[in-house]
Amino acid sequence: MIERSVKDNLPVRELITGSESISPDTRVSILAERFYNEPNLDSLPLVKNGHPCGLASRGKILTTLAIRFGFALYGRKPISVIADTTPLVVHTDDTLNEVLGQAMARSFNDIYDAILVVDDEDKYVGWLSVKRLVIEQGNFLAKSIVQRELAISKAVEIEKLDKMKTSFMAHVTHELRSPITAIVGFAELMQMRFARQQLEDFPKYLSLLSSSSQNLRSIVNNILDLSKIEAGRMEVFNxxxxxxxxxxxxxxxxxxxxxxxxxxxxxxxxxxxxxxxxxxxxxxxxxxxxxxxxxxxxxxxxxxxxxxxxxxxxxxxxxxxxxxxxxxxxxxxxxxxxxxxxxxxxxxxxxxxxxxxxxxxxxxxxxxxxxxxxxxxxxxxxxxxxxxxxxxxxxx
Ligand SMILES: Nc1ncnc2c1ncn2[C@@H]1O[C@H](COP(=O)(O)OP(=O)(O)OP(=O)(O)O)[C@@H](O)[C@H]1O
Ligand SMILES: [Mg+2]
Missing domain, CATH: 3.30.565.10 (Histidine kinase-like ATPase, C-terminal domain)
Structure with a gap:
């Protein structure tokens, strides 16, 4: 949970994907050439005098050029003519959560793959890939779900062990008490009888004393054996x-x-x-x-x-x-x-x-x-x- 809020509060400056930009005066045909040659390039920010002023996105440019007379009409024009002029611009200190919130609040057509990041003076610093942000958060959510599941199953396991220990302690204490009570009882009885020289039941008492002691010894041995095995200290001697x-x-x-x-x-x-x-x-x-x-x-x-x-x-x-x-x-x-x-x-x-x-x-x-x-x-x-x-x- 703590990790989640830390990650959600991560400033987007730490997630910047790239810092490339182009001038708004760049010709449409030159940019189209780049989009043809670089299939992974989705968009490029337009920056003038250090300030962002638009976003040239692959889809928009290639579809504009594909329409009838598109190339003739726009090929020589500056990219600012067909670029998106309202890209999402965020501050370097904005958090991942805030930025995703702002992106999702936009209408679907206004969500572009790049979000532009500016500093205190509104100067362009770089761009964020929405895809990457979503993947980052998805990964993080998945990780935190797995962590939470693990924590829950560990807690259940610990609770189960705890219950077993408590019931074991109660059980063992009870089992130990019976032979100990018998041993103490018979020893006291024998002392009293001995003082009065009433010795006739001594063989019976001795045999009960002996069986209770053996019982006690076997319980103690069992507990010692188990702890030795659990601690990996039980050795084989051939x-x-x-x-x-x-x-x-x-x-x-x-x-x-x-x-x-x-x-x-x-x-x-x-x-x-x-x-x-x-x-x-x-x-x-x-x-x-x-x-x-x-x-x-x-x-x-x-x-x-x-x-x-x-x-x-x-x-x-x-x-x-x-x-x-x-x-x-x-x-x-x-x-x-x-x-x-x-x-x-x-x-x-x-x-x-x-x-x-x-x-x-x-x-x-x-x-x-x-x-x-x-x-x-x-x-x-x-x-x-x-x-x-x-x-x-x-x-x-
Ligand atoms: N031969 C058997 N016939 C019927 N039930 C058995 C037999 N052996 C074991 N059990 C059952 O399995 C349980 C576990 O046996 P285990 O030997 O671990 O414990 P225990 O005999 O109750 O106590 P301890 O051996 O620690 O003095 C027993 O409580 C009993 O219910
Ligand atoms: Mg047994």
Whole structure:
């Protein structure tokens, strides 16, 4: 907006196209010759004693000469006879806007391509091309429209990000509060019971303390991981590792997460077992994020965690849980998004797990796919390209 008023207020002295002029005594035939030879020449100002006194325009001169006996009648006459005597004359300090306004206020026949510019003493300084002025302003308008559109879309984007941040903060604060409240509560309860030597419920309290601490740790880890990824500071660290050992580690953690649910977990290890060269910790985290979701979002049934080696590493986590609606699939991997309504939500979580998982997979050069049927179950497939030369088959 500011730029627009600056441009509109540009004095026309800065837009002068040329300063050529001719004497009003120049013969019509000489000027006609110029117009024939210079197809881009539209008009020439007439100047006498430094003051403008008319405008010789191409259209007028060539049509006058084209009429019957035109050349004979006018060819030898001075140009002042057939020139336009009322060209638009403006001051060097007039602004682009003012000049365009004055030009448009004229009757159509009086609009010529050249506008003459004079100084304080009404002396001719140069001429402006109306075409150029219109193009200048058109360009400027187009630019300012594009700039305005960009500014609007940026503002919308910032507002969206802002809303996401606010809802994320509210969400995370809420998620952090539950385990912290539990930890503080149980610790105080245990202190009181300990003072009275009532120790019988201690194993139960310790196990609740432990699960709340783990919950807290995983939320904090998620937030730290995400900020590390967003800041581009998450690095890949490759090492040799046994795929089957990694699957058993994941299985052990999953068993703890299942708790009392009637859920069985199967692990399908590739045969023959492979030693891979890759980022073990990230592959572990990817599998655990998917498996913990499978457990969280299944009330019963079977969860299968499998790994297959071809020239790529394919990891699959399949569950018989609540499934995901087709319409929700596209926002599954966005950060801070949980598909369940915040008010009726049954499951805890920050909504970061799948976003982090996807970013980790991409960091390893891989891709993640999901297939799901609402009410039936879900299947997540992760494909990570493996450099075949780095894969050593374990001696069986
Ligand atoms: N296996 C699954 N079955 C059904 N719904 C799922 C499954 N995995 C993820 N979802 C849905 O996708 C949402 C996003 O998953 P994500 O792992 O990112 O977050 P979360 O599990 O809610 O929280 P967090 O992983 O941060 O603790 C979940 O809230 C859930 O609604
Ligand atoms: Mg999750």
């Amino acid at each position: 090492e040799d590792f046994s795929l089957c050992e990694l699957l058993s580690e994941v299985l052990e953690t999953c068993k703890m997460l299942v708790g009392e649910k009637p859920l069985s977990i199967e692990v399908d290890c590739p045969d023959p077992p492979a030693t891979l060269y890759g980022d073990r910790i990230k592959i572990h985290q990817i599998l655990l994020n998917l498996a913990s979701n499978a457990i969280k979002y299944s009330d019963r049934g079977i969860i299968v965690i499998s790994a297959k080696m071809t020239d790529e590493l394919q990891l699959t986590v399949k569950d018989t849980g609540i499934g995901i609606k087709k319409t929700d699939l596209q926002r599954l991997f966005s950060a801070f998004d949980q598909l369940e309504d915040a008010k009726t939500r049954r499951h805890e979580g920050t909504g970061l797990g799948l976003n982090i998982t996807k970013q980790l997979v991409q960091l390893l050069g891989g891709r993640i796919n999901v297939e799901s049927t609402f009410g039936v179950g879900s299947r997540f497939d992760v494909i990570i390209p493996q450099n075949i030369q780095n894969i050593v088959q374990e001696a069986s």
